[in-house]
Amino acid sequence: GNVHYYDFVLKEKNFTRLGSTKSILTVNDSFPGPTIRVHGDTAFVTVHNQGRYGVTIHWHGVRQPRDPWSDGPENITQCPIPPGTSFTQKVAFTLEEGTLWWHAHSSWTRATVHGAIVILPAYGIYPFPEPAGQHILIIGEWYKGDVMQIANVAGATGARPSASDAYTINGQPGDFYNFSKENTHRFLVDHGKTYLFRIINAAMNEEMFFGVANHSLILVGIDGSYTKPFNTSFIMITPGQTMDVLVSTNQPKGLYYIAASPFSDGNNRDENSPTTAILEYSENFKPSPSSIPMPVLHTVNDSGTVFNFTRSLRGLASQDHPANVPLNVTRRIYMTVSLNELPCQNPNGTCLGPNGNRSASSLNNISFQIPQIDILQAYYWNISGVFSEDFPDQPPFFYNFTGDTGSNTLIPSTGTRVLMFDYNEVVELVWQGTSVVAAVSHAMHLHGFSFFVVGVGKGNFNNVTDPKSYNLIDPPEINTVCLPENGWLAMRFVANNPGVWYMHCHLERHASSGMDTVLIVRDGYTTQTSMVPPPKYMPPCS
Ligand code: C2O
Ligand code: CU
Numbered sequence: 001g002n003v004h005y006y007d008f009v010l011k012e013k014n015f016t017r018l019g020s021t022k023s024i025l026t027v028n029d030s031f032p033g034p035t036i037r038v039h040g041d042t043a044f045v046t047v048h049n050q051g052r053y054g055v056t057i058h059w060h061g062v063r064q065p066r067d068p069w070s071d072g073p074e075n076i077t078q079c080p081i082p083p084g085t086s087f088t089q090k091v092a093f094t095l096e097e098g099t100l101w102w103h104a105h106s107s108w109t110r111a112t113v114h115g116a117i118v119i120l121p122a123y124g125i126y127p128f129p130e131p132a133g134q135h136i137l138i139i140g141e142w143y144k145g146d147v148m149q150i151a152n153v154a155g156a157t158g159a160r161p162s163a164s165d166a167y168t169i170n171g172q173p174g175d176f177y178n179f180s181k182e183n184t185h186r187f188l189v190d191h192g193k194t195y196l197f198r199i200i201n202a203a204m205n206e207e208m209f210f211g212v213a214n215h216s217l218i219l220v221g222i223d224g225s226y227t228k229p230f231n232t233s234f235i236m237i238t239p240g241q242t243m244d245v246l247v248s249t250n251q252p253k254g255l256y257y258i259a260a261s262p263f264s265d266g267n268n269r270d271e272n273s274p275t276t277a278i279l280e281y282s283e284n285f286k287p288s289p290s291s292i293p294m295p296v297l298h299t300v301n302d303s304g305t306v307f308n309f310t311r312s313l314r315g316l317a318s319q320d321h322p323a324n325v326p327l328n329v330t331r332r333i334y335m336t337v338s339l340n341e342l343p344c345q346n347p348n349g350t351c352l353g354p355n356g357n358r359s360a361s362s363l364n365n366i367s368f369q370i371p372q373i374d375i376l377q378a379y380y381w382n383i384s385g386v387f388s389e390d391f392p393d394q395p396p397f398f399y400n401f402t403g404d405t406g407s408n409t410l411i412p413s414t415g416t417r418v419l420m421f422d423y424n425e426v427v428e429l430v431w432q433g434t435s436v437v438a439a440v441s442h443a444m445h446l447h448g449f450s451f452f453v454v455g456v457g458k459g460n461f462n463n464v465t466d467p468k469s470y471n472l473i474d475p476p477e478i479n480t481v482c483l484p485e486n487g488w489l490a491m492r493f494v495a496n497n498p499g500v501w502y503m504h505c506h507l508e509r510h511a512s513s514g515m516d517t518v519l520i521v522r523d524g525y526t527t528q529t530s531m532v533p534p535p536k537y538m539p540p541c542s
Contacts, residue, residue, distance in 0.1 A: 002041040006034070008057065010113065011050040017142050018166055019179035024112040025051050025104070031171050032138045032202070033115035036091070036102065040122035043091040047081055053148070054080025054539075058105035059091045059117065060240060061224050061479045063448055067092065067532050068376055068499030071447055074106035076502045076518060077376040079541035087539050095450075096224035097121055099198035099242040101138075108151040108508055111143060114202045119224060127226050127316060128218075131246065132193035139210070139237070139260050139275070141203045142166040142173060151512060158344060158351030158358025161509050163270030164204065167260060174259075174276030175292075185277040187258065189249045196220075197245045201237040204508040205270070207263040207306075207443065207482060210235050211295030212279055213256040218246040219313075223478040225450060226316040234298065236263055236306045238443040240480035240506035253281040261297040263306055265485045266440040271300060303441070307484050310456055317474035325452050325472050326426045326492045333419070333429040334461070336395045337444070337483060337505070337515065338362050339437040340412045354437065360513050361505070362412035364395045367514030369416050373541040375518055376500040380534065391417040391517055401434040402459050402486040410436050412514070419517060421495040423524035428454075430461050430490045431483045442510060444489070445480040446519070448501030451491040452477050461488035480506055495521045498531045 012023045015031055027033035036043055047057050058072035070089040071077045081087045096119050104113035116136045141164035143150060154161035166173035166180075173180040189195055201208055211217070211234040219230040221244030229246075237243050261274040274297060298305050317323035342360040344351035353359035360367045371378070371386045378386035395401075421427065429451075431444050452475040457466055470490065483489045504516035523530035 002039065004038060004041060004043045006036060006043060006045045008045055008047045009050060010047065010055060012052065017173060017180070018144060018177060020144060022144070022146070025055070025109055027113055027115065031112055032140065033113060035115055035136060036117045037120070038093055039120045040093050040097070042093065044088055045091060046086055046088045048086045049081045049083050051083055054082050054106065055104050055109055055113070056080055056106045057089065057102060059100070059102050061100035061242070061450070062091055062096060063094060063450065063497060064092060065094055066498055066530065068448065068501065069534050069538065072105045073447065073502045075370050075372065075374050077500055078374050079539050080106055081539045085539065087537070093119055098221035098224045098226065098244050099200065100224045101200045101202065101242060103202065108147040108204065110202070111141065111147040111204055114138070116198060116200055118198060127318065127321065128220050128229060128246065129194065131196035133189070134196045134198065135187050136198050137277070138170055138200045138202050139208050140168040140171065141206060142168050154509070155512070158353035160353070160359050164272065166272055167203065167206065167208070167275035169258065169260065169275050169277040172277070176273040176276060186280045187277060188280050188282060190282050191249050191253055194246050194248045197247055199237060199243045199245055201239050201241050203239050205239070207236060207238045207441065208260040209263050209297045210237055210260045211297060212247055212258045213293040213295040214251050215247050215256065215279070220244050220246055222313065222476055223450060223480060225477045226321055227476055228314040228316055228474065230312060230314070233296065236309050236482065238480060238482040238506065240443055240445045249281060253284045255280055255284065255292045257292050257294045259295050259297060262300055263298070263302070265301050265303045266438050269300065303485055306441070306482065307458070307487070310482055310484065313453070313476040314474045315476045323474055325454065325475060326494050327472065328426055329428040329492065330426045331421070333393045333427065334395065334432060335364050335429060336401060336432045336434050337442050338365070338434040339440065340367065340410065341437060342367060342411065342414070360412060361510045361515035363515060363517050364392055365410065365412045366391065366417055366517070367412040367414045368516040369414050371416050375418065377541065379500055379520060387416040387418050387518070389418060389420045391419040400460060401432055402439065403435065414514070417517065419519045421519060421521045423495065423498060423522055423529055425495040427495055428490060428492050430488055432461055432488045433483050433486050435486055439486040441485045442483045442515070443480055443506035444483050445506045446501065446503045448497045448499060449493045450477045450479050451493040453481055453489065453491050455490035456484065456487065458484065458487045497521055498523045498529065
């Protein structure tokens with residue numbers, strides 16, 4: 001493969017949305033940021049931090065074999081890049097093909113610091129007819145306030161963080177928001193062709209329904225791996241996910257809305273208007289754009305539709321792209337995913353979360369604490385007192401997780417506890433949603449791997465009957481998945497990537513309140529199965 005070099009200059013710049021101007025952190029002055037375009041090669045990205053605070057950058061979905069040093073999550077694999085300094089990261093593409101993305105991975109900076117990664121087919125051929133053109137479509141959220149301040153206020157008060165003020169497509173809220181109409185993003189197409197849309201959900205806290213008026217979609221890839229072509233009128237894309245969709249321009253020449261609206265099944269919902277862009281046919285002589293058709297978007301709490309959508313996803317599993325689903329599991333992990341409360345620890349004794357407590361969240365009843373220096377460094381150099389190797393394979397108690405409201409006072413413990421794996425363990429991990437405090441869906445994400453989603457169901461996981469319905473033939477191989485509310489999801493992967501890898505919900509308000517942990521995969525017995533040594537320079541931990 002080839003080697004590409006990129007410079008990412010992070011600095012504050014004024015942007016105007018919804019009629020007001022504010023300064024946001026950008027990469028190379030653009031929002032969304034620049035696209036990385038590769039062919040299964042290696043990219044070296046030098047990040048120059050000219051902003052006001054320390055930041056890190058992460059390559060979402062890039063497996064980074066044996067090299068967690070460039071992965072990026074703050075205080076997990078590196079300390080932040082101090083203002084006025086630079087850090088070069090090596091991004092190595094191996095098996096990924098399709099669309100991924102990059103984003104800041106410190107506090108809430110990813111709201112404005114993100115962009116697409118396009119990985120063209122390694123051998124120049126798509127497993128579907130070559131599209132006539134390609135478009136990148138990034139769904140995001142715009143906050144009128146400063147995102148770092150929103151995160152800090154929520155952290156200090158224990159309150160649920162303020163919601164965004166708009167959803168966006170390629171940085172623009174679209175026609176249904178004040179002061180936005182003239183900047184609505186337009187995707188130009190010719191009649192009678194097929195286009196590949198590379199769709200990224202970069203929203204902070206919102207799973208999204210997405211559709212194109214009068215046009216059907218063919219889903220052909222998720223998270224940098226191909227899927228069996230799936231014909232659908234809509235997709236539901238969870239934060240962190242990327243979906244490759246074919247759209248055929250077979251409708252009368254004209255204007256059509258492309259739109260995204262939230263999917264949220266909790267009671268405590270934040271909801272803005274749908275964000276829109278326009279599919280604009282060339283030589284379109286329609287005089288008045290006043291009657292642009294809208295796609296049919298599902299209602300905000302239509303969890304049945306989302307459950308069926310998640311269940312219908314299939315990996316390509318063709319001769320050229322064999323599935324390689326791990327069959328002989330050697331390690332089983334059952335992990336509850338919960339919203340919780342934690343006692344208020346303010347000196348004045350009251351917090352703004354539920355019942356005067358702090359809003360919190362947990363995995364296996366442990367609310368994760370991000371340490372002061374990064375776990376990778378502490379692991380590599382044997383620095384004690386930073387983390388403990390005792391994250392449990394089972395929840396501390398078993399009960400009816402999705403029905404027993406008597407357990408809703410369960411207080412999690414806090415700590416920096418990590419899951420340890422021997423090299424090449426064959427892992428099955430079942431995430432179990434709970435109804436502690438509230439039953440909502442989650443955007444579960446793992447760094448360093450793509451995993452096979454072999455099963456998904458409602459209610460409590462039954463380890464005798466549920467595995468009988470697993471799909472071990474053509475499960476999708478992805479890195480982020482929607483765990484249904486009050487449901488379970490089983491995934492498999494082989495722990496063949498030695499290093500330190502973050503696991504978390506990609507809804508930012510959950511990740512920043514403890515719905516996260518770290519997987520450490522130990523070295524094998526040879527240099528080829530061990531972590532590479534650190535680069536000469538890593539940002540210092542203060
Ligand atoms: Cu999109 Cu921890 O990442
Ligand atoms: Cu979550």
